[in-house]
Amino acid sequence: MNVTKFSDNGMAAIAVTEAADAREADRNRAKETADKLCLPFLTRKKRSLPTLFAVTGFAYLIVMHKNGTLSLHSRDERDDEKGFIYHPGLALPRIKAMMQGQDDKLMRVAGITPGDVVIDATAGLCSDAVVFSYAVGDLGRCLAFEASQPLALVVAHGLQTYQGVPDEVKNAMRRVELLHARFEDALQMMPDRSVDVVYLDPMFEQTIKRSSAMAMLKPFALPPTSESPDLFHPMRIARKKVVIKIRRHTPYVHQLKDVTIAAGSGSTTYAILG
Template sequence: MKIAVTTTRDADESLNYKAKGVSKDLNISYIKRGNFSIKETILKDGFDYLLVVERDKIVIKGEDSALFWHPNMSELKVKSIRQGNKEAIIEATKLEEGNSILDCTLGLAGDSLVFSAVVGEKGYVVGTEINKYIAYLSKCGLENYNGVNGKNIDNIKVVNESYEDYILKQGDNSFDVVYFDPMFKEPNRKSTSINSFRDFADHKGLTKDILMEALRVCAKRVVIKERQGSNDFEKLGIEKYYGGKKRGSIIYGVIEKNI
């Protein structure tokens, strides 16, 4: 994938300086924008995408797509949980204040934000993301985000690494919970943000071997997010799940640790 950093057309020196810093962080080229459209710049210079540094955010832009960090539905879920409502993701993980969780498929950190709110200041979240551009968007987004309570999010650590490599280096019972959110086999074509994300996502499925490693690393349980009617739960030996019953509903399979 060929990608470079640029800015908006009306960039001043401070924005250009920021863009050059991003290019250094990611070890990719910086190109001066000029008066060309994104599509013209991509075609002219032969890029697949451009990482555009704007005043208030960084956006990965393709010819007809745009991807940037945003808390999305996490804020609504956090508010719902604090109002005492049940959320399947927390019913499945059974997270409590002070717990730790390894989010093996961080993406844009939507689920990790929910975990962060539940485990609180005494707990922590580690999120692994194999794609360096997505990891960078999430890291920058989280650093500049004030949560539902207006406080900085400082209990989420972003790790740019495959979950397979990261898990193998962890000791037994390192985290209370290990969580996976693999890309769904049946994409939600109505979601513009998810469809923009698919080119950057890791599409390989879970294996029994990695689940055994996850069980070793967790102290309590492994949780896998999937869709009702389109998952490998039976093949992976997962019998217990939380979530909707209708086909296409989000569900969370659970494997409890037998100590």
């Protein structure tokens, strides 16, 4: 995973630091985390995050807390100490429902079966990716691509370290293979018909704007490259289906050939190709 990105003046845009009340052992663990992520480490010296942003020039800071969790902070955010901390979100109740034999609409629409290879091309918080991972099981694979480097780093750490959930959910989280990349770049490198299903949620940025619960992610999300996703490579590599999460009356859907529309929940629907 390419985890080093630089600003115009050559300074890395992201750095890792410690909690304000960190002790020596906490500081050492934060340094180890910075090394693993190939990012610079900043000694906090009890400085506030706004002060640290001001004196260092970094755009994003990842704070290593005493309990091992990471929080992601932007130079532009207002709540300087809260930040974003990974949580499996809706993946948890969805998988619990599936464990009780209930139907998951997205898994049914995508036709997911155990052993499938699935790509979540617009991963975000990986809520859908974790559910895909559970549905394909140990013999399948779920690859997820996230264009935002800081978000990908913190979510990837959360997927591998989050506790307090049933083993079935934890195992599904651990199996997700999250990579920092724009899917437009990643998919063009993949062979024809090399995966079973490609899933895209181009609504992720729109959801952030609409949802107060996800408003904290706004500083970290990248804008879409265009109003409609480029479907050439998703269609080329998918053996079974390409599934796109849309809202009713999404304009570009009517321009697609051989598309099937399936109802989701609320105003959400899915466009299915293949």
